[in-house]
Amino acid sequence: MHLRAPFSAYALTCISVRAQSTCSVLFNWVTLDTRNLGGEIELDNATQQLVPRRGSVVLARFEGSKGRRVQFELFDAIGQPIPFGAVLMDSEGKQLALSDPTGKALALITKDHGVITIKWQGKSCPVPYKLPEKTEGLTMSSTS
Secondary structure, eight states, X not given: OBOOOOGGGSOEEEEEEEOSSSSOOEEXXXXXXXXXXXXXXXXXXXXXXXXXOTTOOOOOOOXXXXXXXXXXXXXXXXXXXXXXXXXXXXXXXXXXXXXXXXSEEEEEEOSSEEEEEEEETTEEEEEEEEOXXXXXXXXXXXXX
């Protein structure tokens, strides 16, 4: 998935470094400022190393996903919280989240319904889910 937004929405940090060797290599680190990106977008990697050639313009692509943040409360068959470090995976085997010490996990869910698989201590449990309809205009914000 390619995420597009006005370029001015991102602040770039560029650091040029020259390698200490007999040949001179110039590369730049490009980092996106993701603080204003929103909670519904997750980037796979917000930093890239680029090696421009003389007179070139270098294109950097940042892969990501858009979805909804969901906090799952995970319990085993006898009602005990799933242990710390349990892995939540989607139906394609992509890791979505890890559980915290209280058995909760915050995941970015890209589909409104499906099956997640929870794996812990050699055990595996597929769990179907269905999210309620998304309410437009309802956003989460923090106050400080």
